[in-house]
Amino acid sequence: DAGVTQSPTHLIKTRGQQVTLRCSPKSGHDTVSWYQQALGQGPQFIFQYYEEEERQRGNFPDRFSGHQFPNYSSELNVNALLLGDSALYLCASSWWSGTGGGSPLHFGNGTRLTVT
Amino acid sequence: GQQVMQIPQYQHVQEGEDFTTYCNSSTTLSNIQWYKQRPGGHPVFLIQLVKSGEVKKQKRLTFQFGEAKKNSSLHITATQTTDVGTYFCAGPGGGSNYKLTFGKGTLLTVNP
Numbered sequence: 001d002a003g004v005t006q007s008p009t010h011l012i013k014t015r016g017q018q019v020t021l022r023c024s025p026k027s028g029h030d031t032v033s034w035y036q037q038a039l040g041q042g043p044q045f046i047f048q049y050y051e052e053e054e055r056q057r058g059n060f061p062d063r064f065s066g067h068q069f070p071n072y073s074s075e076l077n078v079n080a081l082l083l084g085d086s087a088l089y090l091c092a093s094s095w096w097s098g099t100g101g102g103s104p105l106h107f108g109n110g111t112r113l114t115v116t
Numbered sequence: 117g118q119q120v121m122q123i124p125q126y127q128h129v130q131e132g133e134d135f136t137t138y139c140n141s142s143t144t145l146s147n148i149q150w151y152k153q154r155p156g157g158h159p160v161f162l163i164q165l166v167k168s169g170e171v172k173k174q175k176r177l178t179f180q181f182g183e184a185k186k187n188s189s190l191h192i193t194a195t196q197t198t199d200v201g202t203y204f205c206a207g208p209g210g211g212s213n214y215k216l217t218f219g220k221g222t223l224l225t226v227n228p
Contacts, residue, residue, distance in 0.1 A: 043159065110158050
């Protein structure tokens with residue numbers, strides 16, 4: 001039973017470029033959340049997708065966008081990259097819990113993005 | 117917005133010593149979750165607490181949820197080198213139960 005898979009594992013981009021990160025959820029999960037984790041910090045919520053719709057968004061600018069596909073996989077897109085976007089980007093999958101709050105998250109290994 | 121705070125930020129212990137990390141939320145939580153992240157790894161779910169005053173044990177780890185459901189703690193008895201990592205608490209909230217808000221974590225290092 002495959003867990004959450006993310007690609008690529010590492011990425012180096014230049015300021016102003018655009019990047020797309022990909023995520024396949026754990027088998028049986030229908031909800032995908034994206035988190036940004038700076039060095040020495042806790043994961044920061046970017047957004048969550050369920051039924052191909054963005055259900056909740058964290059405090060991130062519109063440069064961050066996403067998509068969920070019918071097979072539940074997801075993409076995170078970041079436009080006009082800034083140096084401050086350098087971080088570990090984590091995808092987490094779960095069962096949809098609606099307003100019940102907090103179905104446990106299963107994280108992928110993450111994508112390490114470096115912006116130079 | 118909702119804040120989840122953890123103390124201490126760092127803890128270094130000798131192998132065999134006990135360790136405790138504390139988590140406090142600015143809002144009442146419907147549940148609280150704990151995750152462990154090994155150096156260079158990703159967060160791994162440990163446990164979820166739902167009930168006021170709940171206590172759960174996993175071998176040497178004891179998790180507590182406060183009576184007011186705004187604080188929690190993780191206690192490790194007789195630490196081992198395999199306990200090394202950052203321990204995060206996380207709770208739903210911030211105006212929505214759709215997302216989990218993570219604390220900054222407590223980094224535990226163990227001297228063998």
